[in-house]
Amino acid sequence: MKITKLETFVVPPRWLFLKIETDEGIVGWGEPIVEGRAHTVAAAVDELADYLIGKDPLLIEDHWQVMYRAGFYRGGPITMSAIAGVDQALWDIKGKHHGVPVHALLGGQVRDKIKVYSWIGGDRPSDVANNARAVVERGFKAVKMNGSEELQIIDTFDKVQGVINNVAAVREAVGPNVGIGVDFHGRVHKPMAKVLAKELDPFKLMFIEEPVLSENVEALRDIVNQTSTPIALGERLYSRWDFKHILAGGYVDIIQPDASHAGGITECRKIAAMAEAYDVALALHCPLGPIALATCLQIDAVSYNAFIQEQSLGIHYNKGNDLLDYIRNPEVFKYEDGFVSIPQGPGLGVDVNEEKVREMAKIGHRWRNPVWRHEDGSVAEW
Numbered sequence: 508m509k510i511t512k513l514e515t516f517v518v519p520p521r522w523l524f525l526k527i528e529t530d531e532g533i534v535g536w537g538e539p540i541v542e543g544r545a546h547t548v549a550a551a552v553d554e555l556a557d558y559l560i561g562k563d564p565l566l567i568e569d570h571w572q573v574m575y576r577a578g579f580y581r582g583g584p585i586t587m588s589a590i591a592g593v594d595q596a597l598w599d600i601k602g603k604h605h606g607v608p609v610h611a612l613l614g615g616q617v618r619d620k621i622k623v624y625s626w627i628g629g630d631r632p633s634d635v636a637n638n639a640r641a642v643v644e645r646g647f648k649a650v651k652m653n654g655s656e657e658l659q660i661i662d663t664f665d666k667v668q669g670v671i672n673n674v675a676a677v678r679e680a681v682g683p684n685v686g687i688g689v690d691f692h693g694r695v696h697k698p699m700a701k702v703l704a705k706e707l708d709p710f711k712l713m714f715i716e717e718p719v720l721s722e723n724v725e726a727l728r729d730i731v732n733q734t735s736t737p738i739a740l741g742e743r744l745y746s747r748w749d750f751k752h753i754l755a756g757g758y759v760d761i762i763q764p765d766a767s768h769a770g771g772i773t774e775c776r777k778i779a780a781m782a783e784a785y786d787v788a789l790a791l792h793c794p795l796g797p798i799a800l801a802t803c804l805q806i807d808a809v810s811y812n813a814f815i816q817e818q819s820l821g822i823h824y825n826k827g828n829d830l831l832d833y834i835r836n837p838e839v840f841k842y843e844d845g846f847v848s849i850p851q852g853p854g855l856g857v858d859v860n861e862e863k864v865r866e867m868a869k870i871g872h873r874w875r876n877p878v879w880r881h882e883d884g885s886v887a888e889w
């Protein structure tokens with residue numbers, strides 16, 4: 508079998524899909540995307556295609572090593588997301604070729620289903636309590652919310668109080684046993700992260716996410732002393748080499764690689780195994796589309812330390828074009844009692860609706876991250 512064609516599709520709300528064709532008629536789908544940089548990643552995939560056309564799609568590990576090492580310059584969100592999408596599509600082809608799900612090729616599933624969490628509250632966390640109650644009524648056993656809005660490096664206590672009030676309202680609404688993840692989203696700098704971590708400790712959170720940006724990981728040394736809450740991090744890390752410092756430092760309890768940013772199935776599987784050796788949990792980041800989510804479920808299936816999966820159904824970014832609109836077998840993502848089953852179809856397990864993809868690619872998108880500013884006019888982390 509030989510790879511004959513790589514084709515990318517920029518589709519709303521903010522995604523990029525990749526179709527890889529072979530001379531035997533088997534096709535694979537991937538989702539190589541960095542939010543806000545879809546066209547840049549598409550160009551990176553196009554550059555990788557020069558090498559991949561004519562190659563055997565089943566030699567995934569070798570292609571991964573060539574894409575990573577033979578480019579000389581390596582790492583970073585653009586390159587690693589391009590590699591991720593290609594890797595996903597190659598695993599999809601390999602699974603379809605053998606007529607088995609990807610997890611069967613990775614040693615077989617260790618779980619039947621995985622807990623999922625739902626986003627509540629959108630970008631600006633207001634009215635989160637009602638939102639949380641509604642999500643729990645739909646069966647979810649865990650939710651995630653943004654912690655703060657703009658927060659300056661040193662800020663006033665009313666901002667802290669606002670975060671406390673929101674989290675308290677959610678805890679009150681959902682009761683003691685629903686997991687609450689609070690995402691600081693890199694909006695919080697070390698001085699305020701210490702304050703917030705201590706103040707949020709009484710709410711028994713499932714985790715605090717990105718208490719500081721991953722490039723400031725040494726700041727966690729101070730923060731972990733303020734709280735017993737598990738610390739999660741990693742959506743902006745792209746390889747084993749990025750994660751090794753985080754894991755060796757011993758400051759995180761949960762890692763959150765994104766299978767569309769961190770080199771795909773091949774790399775995230777290895778990152779998960781590294782974390783297992785440090786007794787660190789896995790919660791794959793996935794506010795993306797259906798191919799990315801299907802990819803995550805394949806990794807969750809074979810990763811002993813996976814405990815929960817992010818998913819974007821109904822997320823604030825997806826207004827008008829949601830996860831299920833692009834696949835012909837939406838039942839694969841049917842949530843029951845707060846869990847989603849491990850997919851059992853061949854490859855990634857999703858049947859991509861190519862007609863819909865082509866139709867929506869005519870519309871495309873130019874999604875960009877919002878630019879926020881502080882009261883004094885300086886730019887704020889979003």
Ligand SMILES: [Mg+2]
Pocket residue numbers: 690692716717742
């Ligand atoms: Mg996050």
